[in-house]
Amino acid sequence: xxxxxxxxxxxxxxxxxxxxxxxxxxxxxxxxxxxxxxxxxxxxxxxxxxxxxxxxxxxxxxxxxxxxxxxxxxxxxxxxxxxxxxxxxxxxxxxxxxxxxxxxxxxxxxxxxxxxxxxxxxxxxxxxxxxxxxxxxxxxxxxxxxxxxxxxxxxxxxxxxxxxxxxxxxxxxxxxxxxxxxxxxxxxxxxxxxxxxxxxxxxxxxxxxxxxxxxxxxxxxxxxxxxxxxxxxxxxxxxxxxxxxxxxxxxxxxxxxxxxxxxxxxxxxxxxxxxxxxxxxxxxxxxxxxxxxxxxxxxxxxxxxxxxxxxxxxxxxxxxxxxxxxxxxxxxxxxxxxxxxxxxxxxxxxxxxxxxxxxxxxxxxxxxxxxxxxxxxxxxxxxxxxxxxxxxxxxx
Numbered sequence: 001x002x003x004x005x006x007x008x009x010x011x012x013x014x015x016x017x018x019x020x021x022x023x024x025x026x027x028x029x030x031x032x033x034x035x036x037x038x039x040x041x042x043x044x045x046x047x048x049x050x051x052x053x054x055x056x057x058x059x060x061x062x063x064x065x066x067x068x069x070x071x072x073x074x075x076x077x078x079x080x081x082x083x084x085x086x087x088x089x090x091x092x093x094x095x096x097x098x099x100x101x102x103x104x105x106x107x108x109x110x111x112x113x114x115x116x117x118x119x120x121x122x123x124x125x126x127x128x129x130x131x132x133x134x135x136x137x138x139x140x141x142x143x144x145x146x147x148x149x150x151x152x153x154x155x156x157x158x159x160x161x162x163x164x165x166x167x168x169x170x171x172x173x174x175x176x177x178x179x180x181x182x183x184x185x186x187x188x189x190x191x192x193x194x195x196x197x198x199x200x201x202x203x204x205x206x207x208x209x210x211x212x213x214x215x216x217x218x219x220x221x222x223x224x225x226x227x228x229x230x231x232x233x234x235x236x237x238x239x240x241x242x243x244x245x246x247x248x249x250x251x252x253x254x255x256x257x258x259x260x261x262x263x264x265x266x267x268x269x270x271x272x273x274x275x276x277x278x279x280x281x282x283x284x285x286x287x288x289x290x291x292x293x294x295x296x297x298x299x300x301x302x303x304x305x306x307x308x309x310x311x312x313x314x315x316x317x318x319x320x321x322x323x324x325x326x327x328x329x330x331x332x333x334x335x336x337x338x339x340x341x342x343x344x345x346x347x348x349x350x351x352x353x354x355x356x357x358x359x360x361x362x363x364x365x366x367x368x369x370x371x372x373x374x375x376x377x378x379x380x381x382x383x384x385x386x387x388x389x390x391x392x393x394x395x396x
Contacts (some may be wrong), residue, residue: 006040010053010062017058020103026110029065029087031072031118041066042073057094061087068118081122081136084115088143095150095163102154105166108147109173115140116173120180134181141177141186144170152193159199168194168203168211175214187218209235209246217253220312228257248273256313259285262393277303285316288324291349293317319393321361322370324349325382326390335389337382339375355380 009028016025027033035041043049046066050059064087071080088111095104119140123133148170154163171190178186194200194211203211216231232254239247255265255278264286270279277300284293297304297314304310328345329337343358353361362382365371372391373384384390 004035004038006043006046006049007053009035009041010050013058013062014054020101022103022106025104026106029061029107030110031068031084031114036069036072039073042070043067044070046070057090060090061094064090068114072118077118077122077125081115081118081140084111084118085139085143087111088115088147092143092146092150095147100156100161102161102163102165105151105163105169108166109169112144112147112170113173115143116177119177137177137181141174144174144177148174148190148193159202162199164197164199165203167197167199168207172207172210172214175211179214179217184218184221187214191215191218205238209238213250216257220253220257225257225260229254229261232257244273248275251275252307253309256309256316259316259319260312262319281313281316285320286323288320288322288327289349290317290320290324290346290351293320294350318361318364318368318370322365322390322393325362325365325371329384329389335373335384335386336376336379337384339380339382342382 013025013028015021016028028035030036043066046063050063050066054062064083068080068083068087071077071083091104091108091111095108098104116137119136122136126133126135148167151163151166151170156162159165171194174190175187178184201208212231213235216228216235219225219228219231232250236247236250236254239250241247251269251273252275255270255275258265259278259282264282265278267279267282270276270282280292280296281300283289284296293316297310301310304313324345325337325342328341332341339355339358339362342362343353343355346353346358346361359375359377359380362371362375366373366375369391370393371382371384372387372389373382375381376383
């Protein structure tokens with residue numbers, strides 16, 4: 001956009017306010033709008049000029065917005081964060097006062113998402129020893145939660161004017177905060193609120209994709225892999241085909257979930273979305289090659305840890321054990337397998353285990369339904385079922 005002066009900007013803001021044009025106003029109160037990059041909007045003390053054009057709550061919103069832009073422009077993100085917090089707190093009062101209208105929802109979403117983004121950057125400028133990591137994000141989440149409560153408390157059944165239509169956008173922003181500060185337990189009441197909402201399926205597709213992505217990740221960390229598969233699969237299948245970055249992000253979590261449920265991803269998919277970190281892992285698990293599995297876990301350790309999936313991926317080792325023991329069973333071709341034979345196979349693949357540890361691995365596999373049988377401790381043998389001793393992983 002062409003450069004505009006502050007007076008023109010304030011006139012546009014005023015017109016948008018008077019005409020209840022939330023979409024236009026949301027842009028002119030956002031740090032991501034074109035005007036935010038222009039130097040003439042980086043004003044340390046904007047009160048005088050703003051008061052000439054605006055009044056009431058709108059005046060306060062714009063003053064805090066311009067102060068926030070100034071803080072960002074000089075690299076003082078703590079000041080920018082404080083200004084944006086004041087902006088959102090002022091907006092909360094405004095939202096509460098608007099009893100029978102919801103035209104401000106785009107503004108709410110814009111200022112709340114900006115607060116989260118600024119809080120993330122402000123975390124990097126923490127100075128005092130009294131400031132704990134995640135403190136700015138936690139305080140930002142409190143503001144977002146206040147907006148969420150106002151939206152959730154709107155009991156009107158008219159879907160055109162209800163504020164409840166703004167719930168999912170806020171929930172997604174809160175998810176982003178809670179996942180970043182590792183407070184996933186706080187997601188549970190938000191999920192419950194969305195799942196019980198009559199507008200659950202009427203939110204925009206992009207919001208539903210983001211929501212299901214985070215709910216799927218939450219289910220994955222709760223070890224509810226079937227629910228994780230359901231939500232993450234929806235997110236992946238409905239994500240636009242040109243959004244390769246987002247599809248890749250979803251796959252980072254969907255691939256290990258699918259594998260834990262017994263589904264093996266194709267190499268074509270892994271190559272297409274550049275998640276080849278899983279390629280060798282897939283081969284190692286399928287072959288029961290624990291030596292290669294351990295090597296790949298070590299080699300890609302940083303990637304798995306940074307993605308927050310190391311412990312989930314490490315659970316795939318139990319499937320590798322199952323596939324290795326199935327090979328031993330097929331080689332021996334009998335239903336009573338000496339534990340010593342399984343131990344020998346493990347030792348051959350650089351697993352430092354004794355007979356008791358080998359029995360423990362087998363017991364876990366039996367308990368999880370990955371092997372049908374029992375352990376005869378007296379004879380140190382694993383007695384497997386004569387019918388389907390190694391059930392399909394997709395049925396366990």
